[in-house]
Amino acid sequence: xxxxxxxxxxxxxxxxxxxxxxxxxxxxxxxxxxxxxxxxxxxxxxxxxxxxxxxxxxxxxxxxxxxxxxxxxxxxxxxxxxxxxxxxxxxxxxxxxxxxxxxxxxxxxxxxxxxxxxxxxxxxxxxxxxxxxxxxxxxxxxxxxxxxxxxxxxxxxxxxxxxxxxxxxxxxxxxxxxxxxxxxxxxxxxxxxxxxxxxxxxxxxxxxxxxxxxxxxxxxxxxxxxxxxxxxxxxxxxxxxxxxxxxxxxxxxxxxxxxxxxxxxxxxxxxxxxxxxxxxxxxxxxxxxxxxxxxxxxxxxxxxxxxxxxxxxxxxxxxxxxxxxxxxxxxxxxxxxxxxxxxxxxxxxxxxxxxxxxxxxxxxxxxxxxxxxxxxxxxxxxxxxxxxxxxxxxxxxxxxxxxxxxxxxxxxxxxxxxxxxxxxxxxxxxxxxxxxxxxxxxxxxxxxxxxxxxxxxxxxxxxxx
Amino acid sequence: xxxxxxxxxxxxxxxxxxxxxxxxxxxxxxxxxxxxxxxxxxxxxxxxxxxxxxxxxxxxxxxxxxxxxxxxxxxxxxxxxxxxxxxxxxxxxxxxxxxxxxxxxxxxxxxxxxxxxxxxxxxxxxxxxxxxxxxxxxxxxxxxxxxxxxxxxxxxxxxxxxxxxxxxxxxxxxxxxxxxxxxxxxxxxxxxxxxxxxxxxxxxxxxxxxxxxxxxxxxxxxxxxxxxxxxxxxxxxxxxxxxxxxxxxxxxxxxxxxxxxxxxxxxxxxxxx
Numbered sequence: 145x146x147x148x149x150x151x152x153x154x155x156x157x158x159x160x161x162x163x164x165x166x167x168x169x170x171x172x173x174x175x176x177x178x179x180x181x182x183x184x185x186x187x188x189x190x191x192x193x194x195x196x197x198x199x200x201x202x203x204x205x206x207x208x209x210x211x212x213x214x215x216x217x218x219x220x221x222x223x224x225x226x227x228x229x230x231x232x233x234x235x236x237x238x239x240x241x242x243x244x245x246x247x248x249x250x251x252x253x254x255x256x257x258x259x260x261x262x263x264x265x266x267x268x269x270x271x272x273x274x275x276x277x278x279x280x281x282x283x284x285x286x287x288x289x290x291x292x293x294x295x296x297x298x299x300x301x302x303x304x305x306x307x308x309x310x311x312x313x314x315x316x317x318x319x320x321x322x323x324x325x326x327x328x329x330x331x332x333x334x335x336x337x338x339x340x341x342x343x344x345x346x347x348x349x350x351x352x353x354x355x356x357x358x359x360x361x362x363x364x365x366x367x368x369x370x371x372x373x374x375x376x377x378x379x380x381x382x383x384x385x386x387x388x389x390x391x392x393x394x395x396x397x398x399x400x401x402x403x404x405x406x407x408x409x410x411x412x413x414x415x416x417x418x419x420x421x422x423x424x425x426x427x428x429x430x431x432x433x434x435x436x437x438x439x440x441x442x443x444x445x446x447x448x449x450x451x452x453x454x455x456x457x458x459x460x461x462x463x464x465x466x467x468x469x470x471x472x473x474x475x476x477x478x479x480x481x482x483x484x485x486x487x488x489x490x491x492x493x494x495x496x497x498x499x500x501x502x503x504x505x506x507x508x509x510x511x512x513x514x515x516x517x518x519x520x521x522x523x524x525x526x527x528x529x530x531x532x533x534x535x536x537x538x539x540x541x542x543x544x545x546x547x548x549x550x551x552x553x554x555x556x557x558x559x560x561x562x563x564x565x566x567x568x569x570x571x572x573x574x575x576x577x578x579x580x581x582x583x584x585x586x587x588x589x590x591x592x593x594x595x596x597x598x599x600x601x602x603x604x605x606x607x608x609x
Numbered sequence: 610x611x612x613x614x615x616x617x618x619x620x621x622x623x624x625x626x627x628x629x630x631x632x633x634x635x636x637x638x639x640x641x642x643x644x645x646x647x648x649x650x651x652x653x654x655x656x657x658x659x660x661x662x663x664x665x666x667x668x669x670x671x672x673x674x675x676x677x678x679x680x681x682x683x684x685x686x687x688x689x690x691x692x693x694x695x696x697x698x699x700x701x702x703x704x705x706x707x708x709x710x711x712x713x714x715x716x717x718x719x720x721x722x723x724x725x726x727x728x729x730x731x732x733x734x735x736x737x738x739x740x741x742x743x744x745x746x747x748x749x750x751x752x753x754x755x756x757x758x759x760x761x762x763x764x765x766x767x768x769x770x771x772x773x774x775x776x777x778x779x780x781x782x783x784x785x786x787x788x789x790x791x792x793x794x795x796x797x798x799x800x801x802x803x804x805x806x807x808x809x810x811x812x813x814x815x816x817x818x819x820x821x822x823x824x825x826x827x828x829x830x831x832x833x834x835x836x837x838x839x840x841x842x843x844x845x846x847x848x849x850x851x852x853x854x855x856x857x858x859x860x861x862x863x864x865x866x867x868x869x870x871x872x873x874x875x876x877x878x879x880x881x882x
C-alpha cells in the first residue's frame with residue numbers, strides 16, 4: 145500500500161505514539177489531581193504571585209481536564225487509534241478469511257512431543273471419519289485435505305470472530321470520547337438553592353460561567369433532613385413541584401441517589417442549609433393561666449394580654465454559647481424595658497449549672513413577672529441545594545461502555561485457535577499427529593491441545609475394543 | 610461483635626500460613642507446603658464466615674447493608690479477594706512458592722484493619738450518598754481488580770528476586786511472566802467494570818457520570834498504566850523484566866488510588882472514617 149510510505153500515516157500508525165500519548169495523558173491527569181481545579185482553584189490562586197497565577201490561568205492549568213491540552217491529546221489519541229486500526233485491518237481480514245490449510249503443513253507437524261502423536265491399528269479412512277466426528281463436537285469449519293502418500297489432514301477452528309474484538313474495543317473507546325465531547329460541548333451543569341415555598345427558574349453554572357434559564361420552574365415545597373443517632377445524616381429529601389406556564393408538569397421527591405429526569409434535564413439533591421430568617425415557637429404563661437404559643441420571626445413583636453406590655457424578638461440564635469437555640473426578648477411595659485434570653489433547653493442548663501438564672505438574670509425566662517416564657521423550638525426554614533445538569537452525550541457513553549466490556553472479554557478470554565490432525569499410514573499401523581496454532585494465549589492453546597489429545601486417545605481405545 | 614473477633618483470628622491464620630510457606634521453602638518438604646495450603650484454606654473459610662456474619666449482624670442491628678461500606682470493611686474485603694485469587698492460582702499451577710509473597714500482603718491488610726487506631730471496625734449506617742444498589746457491585750469489582758493487580762505485583766517482585774541464589778525456588782521466568790500477565794488482564798477487566806459501575810452510580814448520585822474527582826482520575830491513571838502494559842505485550846512483544854517493572858508501577862498507582870487520594874480533596878471521602 146502506498147499509504148505506508150506517507151510520513152503522516154506512518155507517524156500515526158505507530159504504537160510508540162500510542163504509548164507516548166497515554167503516558168502524556170497519565171502525567172496530565174496526575175498534575176490535575178494535585179493542582180486544585182475549577183472552583184477549588186480560586187482560593188489557591190490567591191496564595192500565589194499574581195503574575196504566576198495569570199500565567200497558569202492562561203495555560204488553562206486550573207481546568208486541565210477541559211483544556212486545549214487535554215482536548216488535543218484526545219484528538220491525537222483518536223487519530224492514532226483510527227489509523228492504527230486501519231493499518232492492521234487488512235492483515236486481520238486476511239487471517240480471518242484464511243483457507244483451512246496454510247500450505248506449509250509439513251512445518252506444522254514438525255517437532256511435536258509424544259503426547260500429540262499416537263499409533264493405532266485401524267486404517268486411515270476409518271480413523272479419519274471417526275476423528276472428524278470428534279473434532280466437529282468442539283470445533284467449526286471441519287474440512288479434509290488429501291496429502292501425498294495416502295495421508296489425510298483434517299482441520300477445525302474456534303473463535304474466528306475474536307480477531308475483531310480488539311477493533312470493537314477501540315471503536316468503543318472512540319465512541320466514549322465522542323460521548324464525552326458531546327457532553328462537553330452541548331451539556332451544562334449548575335447549582336441553585338431554593339428555600340421552602342420558593343421557586344427558581346434559572347441556575348448558576350459551574351465554574352462561574354454565568355446563569356442559565358431552565359425549561360421549567362422548580363418550586364421547593366418541603367425539605368427534610370434526618371439524622372441517625374450517631375449524628376450522621378440519614379436522608380436528604382426535597383419535595384419538588386415542576387411548573388411550566390403556571391401548570392404543574394411533575395411533582396415528586398428528589399433524594400440523593402434518586403434524581404428526577406425531566407425534559408432531558410436531571411435534577412439532583414446536592415446540599416441543603418437553613419435560612420437565617422427562621423421563626424421561633426414561643427410559649428408564655430401568666431400566673432397559673434393556660435399556656436399560649438405564638439410563632440414569631442426576628443424583629444417581630446406581639447402584645448401581651450390586657451396591654452401589660454409588648455414583646456419584641458430581638459435576636460434568634462440557633463446555638464447560643466454552645467447551649468442550644470435561644471431567642472432574645474425585649475419586653476416593653478410602658479414605664480420600663482427589660483431584655484433577656486429564653487433558651488430552648490433551659491431545664492438542662494439549670495441542671496448543669498445550678499443557680500445560673502439567679503446569677504445571670506439575662507438568662508432567666510421569668511424575668512418579666514408574672515410571665516414565664518419558654519422556647520418550644522426554632523422554626524427552621526430550610527433551603528435545598530439542587531444540582532441540575534444536562535448531558536446529551538451520556539447515552540452514547542453508556543452504550544460505548546457496554547460495548548467495551550463485551551469486546552474486552554472477547555479480546556482477553558477468547559482466541560482464534562486452529563487445529564490440524566494428520567492421519568497417515570505407518571507400516572502396519574496408522575499414525576495420528578495433532579498440531580495447533582492460535583493468535584494469542586499459547587498457554588491456553590497448549591492446555592486445549594492436551595485435552596483434545598487425551599480425548600482422541602480415549603476415543604481410539606474405545607473404538608478398538 | 611463476633612465477626613470482628615473471627616476476622617482478627619483470621620489475621621493470625623494468614624500469618625501462620627506465611628510462616629509455613631517459608632518453612633516449605635527452607636526445608637523443601639511437601640508436608641509444610643500442604644500444611645500452609647490447608648491453613649490458607651481454613652483462613653479463607655473463616656474469613657468468608659466472618660464477612661457473612663458481619664453482613665447478618667448489620668441486619669440484626671437494623672442497619673442492613675453489605676460489609677463493603679467503610680475503610681475497615683474495604684481492607685477486609687481486599688484481603689479476602691487476594692486470598693481467593695491466590696488459592697485459585699495455587700490450585701491451578703500446583704506451585705506453592707508464590708504463597709510466601711502473597712500471604713504477607715493479606716496478613717498486613719488484615720492486621721492494619723484490626724489494629725490501626727483510626728480504623729473503626731463498627732458497623733455504621735449508610736450516609737445518603739452510599740444508599741444505593743450500586744455500592745456492592747462497584748466495591749466488589751474494584752477490589753477484585755485491586756487484588757488481581759496485587760498478585761501481579763507480588764509476581765513482579767519475585768521476578769526480580771529470582772536471580773539471587775537465595776531465591777532459587779522461584780519458578781521459571783516464563784511461568785512468572787504468564788501468571789503476571791494473566792493477573793494484569795484479570796485486574797484490568799475488573800477495574801474496567803469497577804470504573805463503569807462507579808460511573809453509573811455517579812450518574813445517579815453526583816450529577817455526572819464523570820466529575821474528575823481525584824479518585825476517579827487516579828482510577829483512570831491506573832487503567833491507562835495497565836493499558837500501556839497490555840499494549841506493550843501484545844503489540845511490541847514485551848516480556849519478563851519490562852512487564853515486571855510495569856506491574857510494580859501499576860501497583861503503586863493502585864495504592865495511590867486506594868489510599869493516597871484520601872489526602873486530596875474530593876467526593877470519595879467515605880474511606881476517611
